[in-house]
Amino acid sequence: MMEKKLFLTFSIILNLVFTVYILCNNSTTWSPRWTNRAAAEAEDAASVSCSGHGRAYVDGLGVLDGNKPPCECNNCYTGKDCSVHVSDCPVDANSGDPLFLEPFWMRHAEKSAVLVSGWHRMSYRYKGGSFVSEELEKVIRKLHKVVGNAVTDNRFILFGTGSTQLLAAAAHALSLSNSSSSSPARLLASVPFYALYKEQAEFFDSTRLKFEGDTSAWKKSKRNDNNTQVIEIVTSPNNPDGKMKRAVLEGPNVKTIHDYAYNWPYFSPITHQTDEDLSLFSLSKITGHAGSRFGWALVKDKNVYEKMKRYVTLSSMGVSRTTQLYGLQLLKVVVGDGGEEIFHFGYETLKKRWETLNKIFSTSTRFSLQTIKPEYCNYFKKVKDFTPSYAWVKCERLEDTNCYETFRAAKITGRDGKVFGSEPEERFVRLSLIRAQDDFDQLVGLLKKLVPEEAVGVDLI
Amino acid sequence: MMEKKLFLTFSIILNLVFTVYILCNNSTTWSPRWTNRAAAEAEDAASVSCSGHGRAYVDGLGVLDGNKPPCECNNCYTGKDCSVHVSDCPVDANSGDPLFLEPFWMRHAEKSAVLVSGWHRMSYRYKGGSFVSEELEKVIRKLHKVVGNAVTDNRFILFGTGSTQLLAAAAHALSLSNSSSSSPARLLASVPFYALYKEQAEFFDSTRLKFEGDTSAWKKSKRNDNNTQVIEIVTSPNNPDGKMKRAVLEGPNVKTIHDYAYNWPYFSPITHQTDEDLSLFSLSKITGHAGSRFGWALVKDKNVYEKMKRYVTLSSMGVSRTTQLYGLQLLKVVVGDGGEEIFHFGYETLKKRWETLNKIFSTSTRFSLQTIKPEYCNYFKKVKDFTPSYAWVKCERLEDTNCYETFRAAKITGRDGKVFGSEPEERFVRLSLIRAQDDFDQLVGLLKKLVPEEAVGVDLI
The missing domain is CATH 3.90.1150.10 (Aspartate Aminotransferase, domain 1)
Known part of the structure; x- marks a missing residue:
């Protein structure tokens, strides 16, 4: 009799516990709503096992037909789950794909994820009329402060579709200030230099800009007359050799673009806070997101900044707002613990x-x-x-x-x-x-x- | 006694029901994991009440400092929740911000949301080496088929950072085929025309391209010698007046770019399936996402396509992969019910x-x-x-x-x-x-x- 009573009491208490559990669980945990589908889709793709030698993306081949995204295997791996190593496989050591940082982002999946709503910033412009996310600008200034690699005070920040676009914008903007209208400004860099400098200038073929080649050769040549307008690109650390570089040319006819894409603690000691007139940075080499095509310029002179801004406006009307949102989240993670x-x-x-x-x-x-x-x-x-x-x-x-x-x-x-x-x-x-x-x-x-x-x-x- | 027994039985059954409920609930509903934070953040921003006269975005001012994103009010509305109407307020009817489609996307929040993982397509290139998402290309072909506004068979599709970038790429690519090297190709459009055509050509100032103005004026002028290379931009429906347009110039020295940004059933009846050499489209005027800077070109000639591709490569190394993912999801919703x-x-x-x-x-x-x-x-x-x-x-x-x-x-x-x-x-x-x-x-x-x-x-x- 006593036992039965005890049993009944226990059963009732258990019922109460269950009731409280269910009630609390429903009210305190976040209950997903319109974000469900997208979140589940992302989790699904992330859970595809690719044997550590590949990954599946939500926009992988076949997803339009309702298929689960397939593994996209690393070089020299194959098979449905990338588990098969291809023997005697040639190696790709060509492009500067910064995938060495991918494991960091996988480890910080929660912090770095971004959910983009279907109505995210549809307008051409942010509130206030600019093409630039103010919060992203803020986090970039913070990043430079934390790393100590560049002065951002009294600098305009311009965003570009990769520093690729800003490079063209910078060279063009500086060439426009060329006073001697008869002869185009000469674009120079020190050998060995990043090939894009030459390729851009030659392909876009502006009447005001001509790629001239190596700085040292120019310095020795007769055409170095202190009169011809000259734009020197200084890449430091240098691509391809990683060396710290300083400008070679000087004079009132010389303007300089500092390409600091690689100026991060991964690649080189941070020896000083750079403080140049015009410097370029790229998301690709700080977070590793080359595919997101995002870069920024720090520009001292308002006039040059305005011309670069006009270039970016006429070339693409600024940078995708989706990408700016993504960049903001990634850099927030980077600066969160001071890098x-x-x-x-x-x-x-x-x-x-x-x-x-x-x-x-x-x-x-x-x-x-x-x-x-x-x-x-x-x-x-x-x-x-x-x-x-x-x-x-x-x-x-x-x-x-x-x-x-x-x-x-x-x-x-x-x-x-x-x-x-x-x-x-x-x-x-x-x-x-x-x-x-x-x-x-x-x-x-x-x-x-x-x-x-x-x-x-x-x-x- | 009998009652007690009944009560005990009932209590035990209730216990079982609860147990089953909890077990089932945990196993069958989707349990969010690393996507939690991003999803909650998006839901939070979306739930900010802006009185129907504004909206809060996840990357709104102050979010870096941990603040809830603020309402960004529509023109002529103010106050914390955009509930205050500003009397005697000047109206902005200037830019072609396609916000008229925003309510559609808010209504389809679940279908259109995208969750971007922190390691989404970090590489410069998609599998296979291209800058272009194959699924996005597929959905674009499907879109044209569904709407019946353009032939996509035997066409190359090139993506750009808005049709803005593709416009420059197209004009440049066509100017490169100019055989008479002594004189630049002339870029023409029929008055009234979209100002960007002129602004781009004049600002980028290529040695091979010169903006010449109105097609009709050119047709009547003596310089129209069937020898000078000519590039005509045909905008149909036309910006600003919405009229259907056809090319005005013809001859072996004439090349044409068709700007079909507005060629969607919103703006004009779809009278025929266009079948031109080079036509441009923009996400902005089909889904309303002007801010995402995404456009595409349909190109018949492989040579022209390759040159345009080179332009986009040297200008920005393709379009942001985040943006391509977003565009894919949006267009998937559009074609889902045949538009x-x-x-x-x-x-x-x-x-x-x-x-x-x-x-x-x-x-x-x-x-x-x-x-x-x-x-x-x-x-x-x-x-x-x-x-x-x-x-x-x-x-x-x-x-x-x-x-x-x-x-x-x-x-x-x-x-x-x-x-x-x-x-x-x-x-x-x-x-x-x-x-x-x-x-x-x-x-x-x-x-x-x-x-x-x-x-x-x-x-x-």
């Missing part, structure tokens, strides 16, 4: 890659890597090695007349040195070190065959 | 606006509106009125030498007719009819004052 986690993660990743690389090349007499002395990094607050995004490999042997082809023969596709400037650069090839871990591992595999094998070759001769 | 709902909604909205407008202007001798005869629409399968995006208002009185200023004095900011071409256009002003309902309502309010008032004025003279 602590992402910069450590990225730097350590590249440091390990450089250690592996240096080891492979250390015994070689046939190939050499660039070396840059460590410097004190104001961000990490200690002396740090340079860990550039690219290996700038020199073929030392005279018979290796085309370094790029030498590597191609060993199934490694880098970027041909001659793309970066003049003749002697044919002795160089650029290997990208910032790609996905799989790419790097495959590169190492092939380099381990090529480099020692050929070193032995030298010994035999 | 049924969005085109009906958009057309009916504009039809009502035109009815209101026609009524106001019907008695006026001072101002007149463009008139275009109804035509059979292949999409709606019936004869339909033209409902252009802009009213192209003519000031008929001689003393109204500047039509734009006449409207400005009545607190209506339109777009000055002279922006669209030559001198007589000063007698015109363009009023945008595709903006938010609030903008239109305010426009109507002020027009109701201006138009009849001045009609009386005429009677008195």
